[in-house]
Amino acid sequence: MAKVTIQEVARAAGVSKGTVSRVLNARDGVNTETRTSVLDVMTQLGYVPDPGARNLARRGKHVIGLSLDGDERRGNTYYGILRDALESRFSSEGYSTRIFSGYDPAMLEAESDGVILLGVHLDDSRPNQLEARGVPFVMVGHSLEHAERAPWVDVDNISGLFEAVRHLTKLGHKSIAHLTGASTGQASRQRLEGYRKGMLEAALPVNNLLVWDGEFTEVGGYRAVRRALAAKLEFSAIAAASDEMAFGAIMALEDEGFRIPWDVSVTGFDDLPSAAAFKPALSTVRQDINTIGTRAAEMLLQNMAGKKVSSALVPVKLIVRASSGAKT
Amino acid sequence: MAKVTIQEVARAAGVSKGTVSRVLNARDGVNTETRTSVLDVMTQLGYVPDPGARNLARRGKHVIGLSLDGDERRGNTYYGILRDALESRFSSEGYSTRIFSGYDPAMLEAESDGVILLGVHLDDSRPNQLEARGVPFVMVGHSLEHAERAPWVDVDNISGLFEAVRHLTKLGHKSIAHLTGASTGQASRQRLEGYRKGMLEAALPVNNLLVWDGEFTEVGGYRAVRRALAAKLEFSAIAAASDEMAFGAIMALEDEGFRIPWDVSVTGFDDLPSAAAFKPALSTVRQDINTIGTRAAEMLLQNMAGKKVSSALVPVKLIVRASSGAKT
């Protein structure tokens, strides 16, 4: 595993360091043949560019800022994974990432070359400010308000819950509850909309008493279900807006003697690693957090390079496991 | 904020780059006067060494591995903060950090210069293996089994819970329950021991029915309290082994109509950022996660430099807020 450098690649390919560097940076002005041959040699030798050296030669700050507004840290399995994905993509490009929690646009501008905006909400001032300052940025998550300000990557929330509800209605369920998160978040609204669309499609009424706030946490889900049970609400299925709320819901149901999925079917959203391991294994809408992170990173990289990029809606996929079953 | 380099420091101090580099790396063979004067110039100019350039010149891999066994990721506010602290300390030293989840000692050895071991448990094989391979490492958390293998940093768990219980007994509480975490973890055991010592000190009996497993999560705390209530257990205070379990406990209590702290006093452990914001503000044992991370990083750095370092027990501090009050 001896370190292979650009020099060796150059020699092996019979060209100069300069040329190798050019193909490495996808700069044009390189003969197509030379390019492919160099590329070949690279993979053959298992060449991996040294980020430190690149930064040094490029002379920049080379840090990208992760701006979290408030406590995205909480409830965080999701953010942990996302952060890993961003980090690994950026670091392989020679950028280090830094978390900026206390939101300070001036600092962001001074200390980073570009920024990833996490958890943008309705009346968020960050997109405007960043745009005004001309700092390249991309948002993870989106809302109509800010959609035009900068490119964003988001998961297809609406389709996700729509699919979950359709799955449930096909199973014969009619009274389907929805566990929603904080009302200020975009994701919650969109998932709620997906729920409504799903009910509509099956010509089922949307009963507001069956839309519960689970605060996007396990306990939140647990308590919401307890309240519903205490209020003697009738339902045979729950489509939750997150896996964690679904976990909480299932615990509450089981604590009260209900069996999943025989008495009540439950679906989640996210497909966290723990969803498959849960008892019963959770039926859920998978969103590939890694893809989202990688996409966002790539978009920002392009953006910083001055290229125009367009936003992306990442598709979701319904994963059916043991927590949902036919209405009995 | 123009970038100041070692060259400029050298000129301003009237010495050569070499000398500046020497003081920068705390290498000896430098006149004390020169050293202090160089140091002065550095702070005056606001000099910050460029990590990339250092790595490049030092020719090493310069990555330190964070080994998490299994899913430390979960329940994670704690690990998020810890990781930030480690990262910032290491990166200012020119090291990048990488997470190694699937534990593979060979990989760890091949790809990192040193490793931080997180969540070491009783029958953990990592300390032995790492030691056998001669990889420098330090552990965050400790157990008697591994205490001699390598330096560790840990919070004073025993004193922490001891203080919490003493606080409660001084308030007049006699029936004090303890919410504990997973029994395999060291921290849980030590906190449980602190609880026992606290009860002992006040000549109070330890009733095993009042030691509840809250799985170190909010829901876990919530459910444990519900079970206790359903079993009609008598208690006027709860000393939890984590803030999150305490949050869950308070929610369960309030959902059943109890008022905190009038009907039941509750204390936590960690002092997460959310503890002060919680309603009611949580009395808890503060452990400074940042200090722990920074200490661990510093120890590893020393260790890698071949210096002998000794383990550290970081003190804790009881923070009294609104969730605990006199027994009525």
Next chain:
DNA sequence: GTGAAAGCGCTAACAT
């Protein structure tokens, strides 16, 4: 289109 050479900020010999 490609090579040669200069340098990015720093460390590590080697001198003195």
Next chain:
DNA sequence: ATGTTAGCGCTTTCAC
């Protein structure tokens, strides 16, 4: 004890 000088791996002029 300190200065000098090569590089580290890469990008970027500037020639050709």
